[in-house]
Amino acid sequence: MIQRIQSIYLFLVVVLSGGISTILPYGLDQNGEALLSQNNFLVLGMFTGSAVLALVSVFLFKNRQLQFVLGRINILLNFILLGVFVYWSLTLSGETMVSEKGIGMLIPIISIVLLVMANKAIKKDENLVKSVDRLR
Incomplete structure (x- = not known):
């Protein structure tokens, strides 16, 4: 079921x-x-973890409950x-590490929006399956 809309959202999170x-x-x-994410292992690990969780969620289309939980973990x-x-940009003095913000700081925000939309679509699918089961 790769053609579902939540799979597209999750794949966009993987790409981002x-x-x-x-x-x-x-x-x-x-x-x-x-400052790129390859130079900082914390940032690289978190971005990689987010991408891996989203990629695993794409292929868990048969287990919607687990897909939903992994989406929430990914949002967290x-x-x-x-x-x-935000901590780095606000608390560190201006010239120690980050003096200007880059566009890469928006990636988690875009990923959160895409993951929320994917979780809504997963929940909608789950409710549809439950309603069809009630009719049997």
């Missing part, structure tokens, strides 16, 4: 967290060099990643 996060910088240092992971970015 797995691919685009390595290309787009999440900030610029004091020398003007781009992206909130933690967003919190790390």
Whole structure:
């Protein structure tokens, strides 16, 4: 059931967290060099974890309950990643690590929106299956 809309949302999360996060910088240092996720193991691990969870969720279409739970865990992971970015941008002094914000800081927000839309579609499918079972 790869053609379901939640599979498309989850695949977009895989592309964002797995691919685009390595290309787009999440900030610029004091020398003007781009800070990429490959240079920071914490950020790379969280982006990779989010991509792996979304990819696993795509192929769990027969187990909608587990797919829904993995989506919520992935949302939580992206909130933690967003919190790390906000912490770095607000509490560190201006020129120690991140002096300018990059477009890569928006990736967790976009991923959260896509995951919420995927979870709504999964819940809608689950309710549809339950209603059909009631009619039998």
